[in-house]
Amino acid sequence: MIASDNGSEFTSNATAVDGSGQGGLALHRAGQADPECLHRKLNGRLRDEFLNETLFSSLTHARSALSNWRSD
Numbered sequence: 001m002i003a004s005d006n007g008s009e010f011t012s013n014a015t016a017v018d019g020s021g022q023g024g025l026a027l028h029r030a031g032q033a034d035p036e037c038l039h040r041k042l043n044g045r046l047r048d049e050f051l052n053e054t055l056f057s058s059l060t061h062a063r064s065a066l067s068n069w070r071s072d
Contacts, residue, residue, distance in 0.1 A: 050069045056062040 054065055
């Protein structure tokens with residue numbers, strides 16, 4: 001079985017299955033993305049777009065800047 005999150009990595013004709021089950025290959029597409037993947041994506045964006053670009057002077061400043069980043 002090949003599991004896919006409906007991304008572009010398994011869109012070639014080589015992995016297409018005609019539904020007959022011949023060849024022992026099944027393609028399973030998940031309905032939702034993996035929650036762990038979503039957490040990694042959020043953490044990466046937070047680091048790249050916010051933490052690496054901002055110098056905080058206090059905890060209050062960090063909380064305010066984070067609130068502004070989230071609303072943006």
